[in-house]
Amino acid sequence: MRSAYIAQSTHCQPFAEDTMPNDTTRRYHHGNLRQAVIDTALQLADESGDERISLREVARRIGVSSGAPFRHFADHAALMTAIAEEATVRLRLMVDRDQHQSPPAAIERLRTLGHSFLAWALQHPTSFRLVSARRLYDFNASPALKSHFQAVRERTVTLVMQAQSEGDLQHDVAPERLALMLRSAVYGMARMHVDGQLAQWGVGPRAARRELQATLDALIDGFRRNRPR
Amino acid sequence: MRSAYIAQSTHCQPFAEDTMPNDTTRRYHHGNLRQAVIDTALQLADESGDERISLREVARRIGVSSGAPFRHFADHAALMTAIAEEATVRLRLMVDRDQHQSPPAAIERLRTLGHSFLAWALQHPTSFRLVSARRLYDFNASPALKSHFQAVRERTVTLVMQAQSEGDLQHDVAPERLALMLRSAVYGMARMHVDGQLAQWGVGPRAARRELQATLDALIDGFRRNRPR
DNA sequence: ACCTGAACACCGTTCAAGT
DNA sequence: ACCTGAACACCGTTCAAGT
Numbered sequence: 434m435r436s437a438y439i440a441q442s443t444h445c446q447p448f449a450e451d452t453m454p455n456d457t458t459r460r461y462h463h464g465n466l467r468q469a470v471i472d473t474a475l476q477l478a479d480e481s482g483d484e485r486i487s488l489r490e491v492a493r494r495i496g497v498s499s500g501a502p503f504r505h506f507a508d509h510a511a512l513m514t515a516i517a518e519e520a521t522v523r524l525r526l527m528v529d530r531d532q533h534q535s536p537p538a539a540i541e542r543l544r545t546l547g548h549s550f551l552a553w554a555l556q557h558p559t560s561f562r563l564v565s566a567r568r569l570y571d572f573n574a575s576p577a578l579k580s581h582f583q584a585v586r587e588r589t590v591t592l593v594m595q596a597q598s599e600g601d602l603q604h605d606v607a608p609e610r611l612a613l614m615l616r617s618a619v620y621g622m623a624r625m626h627v628d629g630q631l632a633q634w635g636v637g638p639r640a641a642r643r644e645l646q647a648t649l650d651a652l653i654d655g656f657r658r659n660r661p662r
Numbered sequence: 663m664r665s666a667y668i669a670q671s672t673h674c675q676p677f678a679e680d681t682m683p684n685d686t687t688r689r690y691h692h693g694n695l696r697q698a699v700i701d702t703a704l705q706l707a708d709e710s711g712d713e714r715i716s717l718r719e720v721a722r723r724i725g726v727s728s729g730a731p732f733r734h735f736a737d738h739a740a741l742m743t744a745i746a747e748e749a750t751v752r753l754r755l756m757v758d759r760d761q762h763q764s765p766p767a768a769i770e771r772l773r774t775l776g777h778s779f780l781a782w783a784l785q786h787p788t789s790f791r792l793v794s795a796r797r798l799y800d801f802n803a804s805p806a807l808k809s810h811f812q813a814v815r816e817r818t819v820t821l822v823m824q825a826q827s828e829g830d831l832q833h834d835v836a837p838e839r840l841a842l843m844l845r846s847a848v849y850g851m852a853r854m855h856v857d858g859q860l861a862q863w864g865v866g867p868r869a870a871r872r873e874l875q876a877t878l879d880a881l882i883d884g885f886r887r888n889r890p891r
Numbered sequence: 892a893c894c895t896g897a898a899c900a901c902c903g904t905t906c907a908a909g910t
Numbered sequence: 911a912c913c914t915g916a917a918c919a920c921c922g923t924t925c926a927a928g929t
Contacts, residue, residue, distance in 0.1 A: 466912085483797075489902065498914045500905075509903065566795070567858050568712075579862075586862060606880045613863050614877050618843065620859075621850025629796050630849075633808075633815060634842050648843050651835045656884050695893085718921065727895045729924075738922065 467505040469495050471515050475560070478516075484563035488512065513563060513570035514578070520560035521581045524553045528585060539595035540602055540653065546589060547619045547649045554623035555642050562627050565620070589616060603656055611656070618652055696734035698724050700744050704789070707745075713792035717741065742792060742799035743807070749789035750810045753782045757814060768824035769831055769882065775818060776848045776878045783852035784871050791856050794849070818845060832885055840885070847881055 473494050477486045488509055489499050506512040528549045535545035554561040563569060572578055590612045596602035602611070622645045625631050636644045702723050706715045717738055718728050735741040757778045764774035783790040792798060801807055819841045825831035831840070851874045854860050865873045 464912095487902065488904090499903090500915075501913055503904070504912060562795075565853075565857055565859075566791075572858070582862060603884060606884070609864065610877055610880055613865070613873075614847065614881050616863070617850035617854055617877065618847040618881075619850070620854060621846035621848070624794075624853050625846055625849060628794055629801070630794075633811060634845070635838065636842070644842075648839055648846065651839055652843050652847075655832060655835070693893095716921065717923090728922090729896075730894055732923070733893060 466495070466497065466501065470502050470505060470512060471519065474512060475516055475519070478559045478563070482559060484559045484566075485569060510570045514575050516560065517564045517570050517572075518575060518577050520557060520564050521578055523557065523560075524550070525581045525584065527553050528588070532588075538601065539592045539599050540657065543589070543592045543596055543602075543615070544650065544653050546585075546592065547615065547653070548646055550585075550619050551623055551642065551645050551649065555626060555645075558627045561623060565624065586612075586616070601657055603658055615652070619649060622648060695724070695726065695730060699731050699734060699741060700748065703741060704745055704748070707788045707792070711788060713742075713788045713795075714798060739799045743804050745789065746793045746799050746801075747804060747806050749786060749793050750807055752786065752789075753779070754810045754813065756782050757817070761817075767830065768821045768828050769886065772818070772821045772825055772831075772844070773879065773882050775814075775821065776844065776882070777875055779814075779848050780852055780871065780874055780878065784855060784874075787856045790852060794853065815841075815845070830886055832887055844881070848878060851877060 470488075470491055473491045474486050477491060477494065478484050488502050488506075492499050492502055502512065506515070528546060531545050531549040532542060535542045554565075590608055593602065593608040593612045593615070597604040597608060597611075606614075625634070626641050626645065631638075631641055631644075699717075699720055702720045703715050706720060706723065707713050717731050717735075721728050721731055731741065735744070757775060760774050760778040761771060764771045783794075819837055822831065822837040822841045822844070826833040826837060826840075835843075854863070855870050855874065860867075860870055860873075
């Protein structure tokens, strides 16, 4: 997803130029400025820990004029939308991959789904904040974003219903409500982490992933009908 | 907490001037500019729905020069800290008041605590976002913020331990973990609301409070040991 | 003691002009 | 077709100068 010239621009892979067309070196006039802006913005966000990156600084780092990005993005929100889309695709791929490796029981796949979401949020905290807060871009303007999110949401509801009919999950609560409850808990855990609230709860950054996964496991186990796991 | 001249400046309460000292009308040179800045910033945030308000716009609305607020706030973050402190005091007062009116059983007081938190977040969505995201101010630099948050957190853990020893809550999970789980769920619900994610889950803005309270109730009931409520 | 208003270094965004 | 660079209207912040 990240283009090859990014590797070159960081001077980490001396052989990267072999894989590039020679005539596009240090020139973004041939159709790849769009991706360069996205990659550099992501890089900048990861470095600073702030999802609110400046288009001017992106342009500066790429070595292009301040107005150039506006050839490829209508405004700041459009760039943020593109970044949010890439991050959401990563979530979707992660979820799909992990689901294939999960034990088949619906309640275990539900647990796996939660773990995937947590891992995604903790691995890409800045992207997660951008995507989830939805203040720097127009969520409803992106069909891709909507469809990826709906897919994850529908998978959650479906797994809850399956786990209920498999007798592993309480069935005295509507599946939609149970799904929202689980999602809220997982979302809340991820947000407490990126919002820096876990320190107050005695959870250091090193232990965050392990601790949150254990907390999610306790939640799911608490809602099991057949207690033995 | 809001000063009287704010009511006057909105022209909604024609008798407000009776309650003011006459010689301070339209003059902020006598020690009340600080509070005026806080009140106007809060007002602006509530109107726009954006917690990231501009100091220049606040000054403009008050009718003061752009540099004036810097007499009372070291920088933008210091103003945000003051706003966050006021919002957190409101949470603390709300929690204390509701606890006094709650049924005495620890598990019911835990439920009440969750409802208070939800009500606070839904009543002041912009303040909640400011306070919780912690990106526009320095949380650790405010002893008041830290102490209010610690008080709510400690109350949560204490109530969980009490509910466990009263036999109403599963005791096979460490109280700190159970408390973090409940807090994450409630925090996640509140954030899903202010982040505009509830629409995707079939919950309209009108039904949000009722639906989230019911979801929280389902969570607590799911963790009861004595099922009958 | 408190506020003014110009100044500085930043933004996002637009647009004629260049290649 | 794509980018430059000046321009405009905004920011936060500083500070000499005023009252």
